[in-house]
Each structure stands twice: as structure tokens, then as C-alpha cells.
Amino acid sequence: MLYGIYKDTRNAAWRCLIDYNVSELPVKPSLIARAAGIKVIKNSDVHELAPHESGASVLDGKQWYIIYDDENTRQRCRFTVAHELGHIFLGHELRKGYHARTFDTTRPTIEQQADAFAVRLLAPACVLWALNVRTMTEIAELCDISNTAAQIRAERMALLYARNKFLTSPLERAVHSNFEAYIQRKKAE
Template identity: 50%
Template sequence: MNYGQYKNARNASWQCLIDYNIDSLPVKVSRIAKQTDIVLLKNSAVNLLHQNESGTTLMQNDKLYIIYADEQSPQRCRFTIAHELGHIFLGHLFAKNGKGFAITDDAEHSANVFARDLLAPACVLHEIQVINAAAIANLCDISLEAATYRAERMAELERRNAFYLHPLELQVKEQFADFISKNKNLP
């Protein structure tokens, strides 16, 4: 994935946080879906996912449906929904059959970056100094695996002091100001 695509995914996650007035962690992906009129469906109710598939997005009669594998952990389900929202907000093209998105490595990586940055915004974690995987998993209600990837990226951002280089990130920090203030001294 090239840096331009990475930045687009990151910026889209910040814009989503701003547009849907998210100001605390953990981010409620169901609230974003509801506000955008996207229907969330448990696969146990519709049985549309293939084996080993975590989620997909379908469009039917101009309505979007995110189907997620609800037998997976709640944390994994949250990431899957955020990933599918990433495909939607990043404008990825639907597959020719209208079921899910055209699969490319770049699209999948972009959707993962979007989901990671939506569920665990780096500037908020930086401000309250929650930068190790276990603490990130706990605060953001994401899997330890996802939190480990976020912690690795946080270490790089902290090393480079690479925060607030884009105005959207500063807006996210300001939007989370009360949450940051209340959680400044987390262990």
C-alpha cells in the first residue's frame, strides 16, 4: 500500500470520528452504522458468509447491509464492522456480483487502516499515554492482536513525535478533550 492510500484511509477515519461526533472510547460502530442508515446483520440470523469469512457488505435496493460473523469475539466483530465501514467510506468498488467489495490487497489494507484508526485513534491514545497493547485492547475494546498492531504503530509515532501534522487530527483531539481530561492518568 502506498503512503497516499494510507493517508487517505487515516484521514477518512478522522473525518468519520468528526462527522459522527465520536468523543469517547470505545467507539460505538453500531451508532455510526445507525446514523448512516447501514443495517448490521448477524450472520447467525442470515447465514450468508462463507466459512472463515468475518464479514461482508451487501447492497440491496440501494440499502447497505453489513453482515458480520457474530460467533467471533465481540472485539473481532467490532473490528470487522469498522473494516466494512472503511470500505464504504473509502468508496471501494463493489464486486461485479454486488456482494461485497472487489478484493484487492490495497483495498483490504486501506480498510484495516481505517478500522484501526477509527477504533483506536492515535492522538487520543497519545494524550492519555495508553500505548501498550494490553491497555489499548482494554480501553478501545479491540482484540489483543489488533491492539498489538496499534501499539507497534504507536511506538513509531511516539518515536517520531508524529502527531498533529494534519488539521483533522487536531480536530479529533479537541473533540475528545473531555474524554482525554477524564482519562489522563489511566494506569
């Protein structure tokens, strides 16, 4: 389940959607975590997060844990878990000298990568394209993400629609094919 070999977060997110047989929106990051053997824990149960943190991944021996701030909205909680999956699946370097090992969240690059992974996991471009979804409101509702995350995705989608090069990668075609039944069902609504 290490996707760090992929050069970018786009391929890693596609690979993750394929490997965990995701075939519908909204994508459920907690189910992906469970299938990957990662334990997802509410911060209100463990009180491990620092005040500024919304989530953390911890490797204790061989067991991965994702802790998320469950006082946030559901949409933000989902994004946090997807972001932490990004750190784990992209194989980000673990910080040393910690009782259990976690990621060095002071490095902006790995934070950006984890965010990019999360948005691509929760709002796959080829599915939005197949449903001709373009606006922040539609994306937020369909993908169950915050308006903030949906706005970023909507801006990206505008560029992708203009470029119109969907399904050129075999990975993206595989994702699209897994979502085929869902896409047909949504189109019929």
C-alpha cells in the same frame, strides 16, 4: 459519507470520527453505521457469509447492509464492522455480477485499506497519545479491540511517539478536540 477522495485511510478515519461526533473510547462502529443509515446484521440471522468470511458489506438497491460473524469475540465483531465501514466509506469498487453488490475481497490492497481504516477508527493515535497509552494491553482494554489488533497499534504508536508529530493536521486537531472532555476524565481517574 464517501471518503474515497481522501488520499489515505488516516484522513478518512479522522473525517469519520468527526462527522459522527465520536468523543469517547471505545468507539462504537455499530452506532456510526446506524447514523449513516447502514443496517448491521448478525450472520446467525441470515447465514450469508462463506465459511472463511468474518464480514461482508452488501448494497441492495440503495440500502447498505453489513453482515458480521457474531460467533466471533465482541472485539473481533467490532473490528469487522469497522473494517466493513472502511470499505463503504472509502468507496471501494463493487464487484459486478452479484445478486446484490458487494466488494471484491480477493484484492489484497482494498482489504489492507479497510483494516487500516478500522484500526485508525477504533484506536485514534491522538487520543492514545493524549493519555500516554503505549502497550498492547492498555490499547486492547481502552479501545476494546483484540490483542492482535492492539499489538499492531502498539507497534505503530511506538513509531508515532518517536516521531512526535501529533496534531499537525487540522483533521487530527478536530478529533482531539472532540475527545477533550473524555481525555480529561480519563486523566483524572
